Amino acid sequence: MFSSEFWNIYAEATKTALGFFWKAGWAFVLGYFISAMIQTFVPKRNLTRVMGKASPQSILFATGFGAVSSSCSFAALAAARALLSKGAHFIAAVAFMFASTNLVIELGILIYIFLGWQYLAAEIIGGLILIAISSVLIRLTYPKSWMQRAREKVEGEAESGTDDFDWRQRLVSREGWQMVGHTFVMDWLMVWKEVLIGFVVAGFVSVLVPPAVWGQIFLIDMTSTLPAWVIAVENALVAPFVAAATFIGSMGNIPLATVLASNGVMFAGLMGFIYSDLMVPPLVAVNAKYYGYRVALYIAGIMYISIVATALILSGSFALLGISPESARTVTDIVQFQIDYTFWLNLAFMAVTASLLFLASKHKHDGHGHDMEGDGPIKRVATAGAIAVLGGGVLVWAFV
Numbered sequence: 003m004f005s006s007e008f009w010n011i012y013a014e015a016t017k018t019a020l021g022f023f024w025k026a027g028w029a030f031v032l033g034y035f036i037s038a039m040i041q042t043f044v045p046k047r048n049l050t051r052v053m054g055k056a057s058p059q060s061i062l063f064a065t066g067f068g069a070v071s072s073s074c075s076f077a078a079l080a081a082a083r084a085l086l087s088k089g090a091h092f093i094a095a096v097a098f099m100f101a102s103t104n105l106v107i108e109l110g111i112l113i114y115i116f117l118g119w120q121y122l123a124a125e126i127i128g129g130l131i132l133i134a135i136s137s138v139l140i141r142l143t144y145p146k147s148w149m150q151r152a153r154e155k156v157e158g159e160a161e162s163g164t165d166d167f168d169w170r171q172r173l174v175s176r177e178g179w180q181m182v183g184h185t186f187v188m189d190w191l192m193v194w195k196e197v198l199i200g201f202v203v204a205g206f207v208s209v210l211v212p213p214a215v216w217g218q219i220f221l222i223d224m225t226s227t228l229p230a231w232v233i234a235v236e237n238a239l240v241a242p243f244v245a246a247a248t249f250i251g252s253m254g255n256i257p258l259a260t261v262l263a264s265n266g267v268m269f270a271g272l273m274g275f276i277y278s279d280l281m282v283p284p285l286v287a288v289n290a291k292y293y294g295y296r297v298a299l300y301i302a303g304i305m306y307i308s309i310v311a312t313a314l315i316l317s318g319s320f321a322l323l324g325i326s327p328e329s330a331r332t333v334t335d336i337v338q339f340q341i342d343y344t345f346w347l348n349l350a351f352m353a354v355t356a357s358l359l360f361l362a363s364k365h366k367h368d369g370h371g372h373d374m375e376g377d378g379p380i381k382r383v384a385t386a387g388a389i390a391v392l393g394g395g396v397l398v399w400a401f402v
Contacts, residue, residue, distance in 0.1 A: 016395025019205025022257045028347035033108020038185040040070040043169050053090040064094040068101025078102040083292045087156040093140050097133045104129040116260045120327030128316045136308040152293035183361025195385045202388040204257035216265040237271025238313040245278035270317035277309045
């Protein structure tokens with residue numbers, strides 16, 4: 003029914019997707035372990051009092067708090083809504099959203115592994131620029147009546163609760179580390195579907211999509227006829243829409259960014275793609291549920307302008323300084339299975355995962371987990387499809 007070439011391509015795509023998982027496995031565990039400890043042992047009392055104004059101090063605090071929070075895009079939106087309901091200013095909440103999806107530890111580790119330290123440096127610098135630009139844009143365009151109605155909505159829907167504890171006592175207690183295990187597990191429950199879909203899509207796209215397609219979308223084949231700045235502008239403008247079309251969140255789009263880099267997409271396009279995780283349609287829909295469609299589209303518009311501006315500022319300034327990053331890593335290099343540092347790190351962090359799962363099993367919690375918004379029928383179907391495709395590919399790979 004299918005030719006041998008088809009089965010060979012299917013097996014290669016599966017191998018590539020699994021290679022992405024293999025390369026990033028230990029990094030995910032390390033990142034979420036650190037994130038779980040921070041969420042468990044860093045008290046958040048008086049947090050929204052500090053974030054209640056649109057001052058630089060408030061924005062900086064929101065940025066720092068976002069950077070040590072969970073990287074799940076849906077969790078970022080839920081946390082921002084909770085901050086708003088407790089008195090945080092909208093500008094500070096947006097800064098938190100950007101930081102919690104672009105400046106978190108686990109994302110940085112993943113970018114370092116897949117794209118290199120230059121892109122990691124660009125991600126951090128650009129993340130701060132992104133937050134600064136969005137803060138200024140919101141100040142200039144702030145829709146007071148819309149935001150007042152949105153705040154009244156989230157305050158009316160907010161759950162009561164407090165987070166006041168002695169972090170020293172929690173740090174040395176058995177219950178504290180059981181909470182770390184529980185938080186680790188809950189973070190994974192939020193993000194595993196996005197990661198699965200993103201890595202499978204990236205693996206198959208890297209094998210199935212011809213370079214000519216990326217060349218047409220990002221004008222790669224026109225570098226000899228168009229000025230570099232024109233291509234950079236086009237890349238920055240188009241990249242957020244390409245990211246939105248993937249429906250993949252912050253942790254799942256890095257392998258696909260690697261595919262784009264290996265096909266010659268410019269620096270501006272890559273950064274625009276990476277920063278656009280909060281613009282995927284399911285996340286816009288969640289914001290619409292929280293605040294109404296006018297505010298959700300306003301947030302998306304602010305994000306788009308900020309992302310394009312940031313990508314162009316990074317591209318122009320790095321080029322001026324002669325330090326534009328170019329990833330030397332290719333997809334084939336990344337997805338190799340070898341007895342190297344990745345093997346030993348994965349082995350070690352499997353033991354860490356087992357320990358955290360044991361701690362989580364002992365944790366007595368109140369039944370309130372993380373907000374699981376966005377886990378709708380589309381994502382469930384996509385997840386089932388990714389599992390089926392990957393499972394079938396493993397069988398083909400075993401026999402081809």
